[in-house]
Amino acid sequence: MQTLTINTPSCASTIYCGSGAFAARTALLNRERLFVITDSNVKKLYGGLIEQIFGNAPCHVLPAGERSKNYRRLMQILAAMLSAGVTRSYTVVALGGGVVGDIAGLAASLYMRGVDLVQIPTTLLAQVDSSVGGKTAVDFNGVKNIIGAFYQPREVIVDPMFLSTLPRRELRCGLGEIIKYGALDSDIYGRLTAQDNLFDAAFLEDMTFACISHKAAVVCADERDTGGQRKTLNLGHTTGHAFELYYKRRSHGEYVLIGMYYELFIAQKTGRCAPEYARSLIALIKKVIKKVPAFADAESAAGFAKYDKKNAEGSHISLIAPGAVGGSVEIILPAEEYCHYIAQCRDSLIQEEDKHA
Ligand SMILES: NC(=O)c1ccc[n+]([C@@H]2O[C@H](COP(=O)([O-])OP(=O)(O)OC[C@H]3O[C@@H](n4cnc5c(N)ncnc54)[C@H](O)[C@@H]3O)[C@@H](O)[C@H]2O)c1
Ligand SMILES: [Zn+2]
Incomplete structure (x- = not known):
């Protein structure tokens, strides 16, 4: 596993990259204080793993696809976080492709003015690009990525095992x-x-x-x-x-x-x-x-x-x-x-x- 830290004026963001990164890094997360966001395809493929690793942590599942990256879905995530009793000491885990990463990142930046965020990208595009760098957004009124924030994840866990199921x-x-x-x-x-x-x-x-x-x-x-x-x-x-x-x-x-x-x-x-x-x-x-x-x-x-x-x-x-x-x-x-x-x-x-x- 290789490690890299991005030091920006807003915070430090560490990237753990390579086989075994998922098991090693998720073992260190506090299961009692997690809110997981994923999409329907990832849930179908990795539901067992999600349960095994994140236990009873609340898991919000978006319908797969770009069409979920919108304001209404963002509000639904925030409502689910509120009703799950998420507090500032929680960590949002974004487990999915760029769509999940972008909307979950924005939700994490907004909820209580910002809770910790861990990105776990599961598509090649999200692994090489979108999960890193802190750009988060949703599409609005037909315009792509028009509502968003710069919000650095505390860590990014990039594990190639997810690519084995990728079309x-x-x-x-x-x-x-x-x-x-x-x-x-x-x-x-x-x-x-x-x-x-x-x-x-x-x-x-x-x-x-x-x-x-x-x-x-x-x-x-x-x-x-x-x-x-x-x-x-x-x-x-x-x-x-x-x-x-x-x-x-x-x-x-x-x-x-x-x-x-x-x-x-x-x-x-x-x-x-x-x-x-x-x-x-x-x-x-x-x-x-x-x-x-x-x-x-x-x-x-x-x-x-x-x-x-x-x-x-x-x-x-x-x-x-x-x-x-x-x-x-x-x-x-x-x-x-x-x-x-x-x-x-x-x-x-x-x-x-x-x-x-
Ligand atoms: N924030 C940034 O800097 C940045 C940069 C580039 C792109 N983006 C955004 O990223 C989005 C595109 O990301 P994407 O290409 O990952 O799309 P996506 O999140 O829609 O994922 C593509 C498809 O792969 C499925 N999938 C995810 N993981 C899988 C796995 N391990 N096995 C099988 N199927 C899996 C998803 O359910 C989906 O159907 C766009 O909304 C784009 O705007 C953001
Ligand atoms: Zn691009």
């Missing part, structure tokens, strides 16, 4: 974020390019700690996302989120990879990324999603980027794209030029498809 689609989702880290970190990039099977369990375990280490350093430097460093973690996300909002069909991580592909095209066209490096990243992307879609409506979908406050600067779109090995570049373009490049990239994908037909 391949969810592994692909986590790999989307891992490849994003590859574009930001030369060491991760080197290991990804040297690996044939990105789905290999031992490899994913190594990658998880590497990605967490990268994110931890960024969070220490820029916890509140104001200094520019944390913004780099949005690589591929401007276009990825726009496609995700418009199409809603694939997982978040797949859209991140698709977004990266389209943004790599823009980075090359604007002379910000060398073709050879772009080709190597594209090869990595294609190890996870065999065929990058030539979305018929790519231009309209990209228009959604304008509605995301994080990317829109007046009439311009800002995106974080791969630049050189281990370094990203911020590209700011007029919205029409951005949409034009996206359409060009789509057309080049269609041409490629025709060539292979």
Whole structure:
């Protein structure tokens, strides 16, 4: 088990990562003072383990899926905490993917102005990314993550045993974020390019700690996302989120990879990324999603980027794209030029498809 501590002005957050982390760390929790939050899929798969480890601690079960990440469900959690008699000396345990982690984290930050929080991520995406860093949120009025707080977990317990039940689609989702880290970190990039099977369990375990280490350093430097460093973690996300909002069909991580592909095209066209490096990243992307879609409506979908406050600067779109090995570049373009490049990239994908037909 490897350990890492994030020291931020708000508090210290320790991450325990590796096989055996779950058994070792949960044994130290006070069962009499826990409030567990999970989702219906995790409960179905790990109900026995939950009972064995957390005993009679109250366990609040959310319906699985992004649709639970809302204000109404948040209020239900807070009501359940109140009726279970949770006090300030309790610890909220978030056992699940990013949805559980985000809503449980926000509930922990609000209840009695903050009770201790332990994150136990059970998806690859939550292990490599969302459980670390203290961003919590729910979606509201159709806007993603619009109500939230920065709230660091006291500890994060990352145990690869949970990945054995994860469907391949969810592994692909986590790999989307891992490849994003590859574009930001030369060491991760080197290991990804040297690996044939990105789905290999031992490899994913190594990658998880590497990605967490990268994110931890960024969070220490820029916890509140104001200094520019944390913004780099949005690589591929401007276009990825726009496609995700418009199409809603694939997982978040797949859209991140698709977004990266389209943004790599823009980075090359604007002379910000060398073709050879772009080709190597594209090869990595294609190890996870065999065929990058030539979305018929790519231009309209990209228009959604304008509605995301994080990317829109007046009439311009800002995106974080791969630049050189281990370094990203911020590209700011007029919205029409951005949409034009996206359409060009789509057309080049269609041409490629025709060539292979
Ligand atoms: N806070 C952050 O910094 C941050 C960063 C990235 C993403 N997020 C958020 O994370 C969420 C996405 O997280 P996610 O991809 O983990 O989605 P998720 O929590 O919906 O989990 C995906 C699916 O996997 C199931 N599942 C969970 N653990 C399992 C296991 N061990 N075996 C089998 N099935 C399991 C879940 O029930 C769900 O159906 C989004 O809401 C996103 O906004 C937050
Ligand atoms: Zn993401």
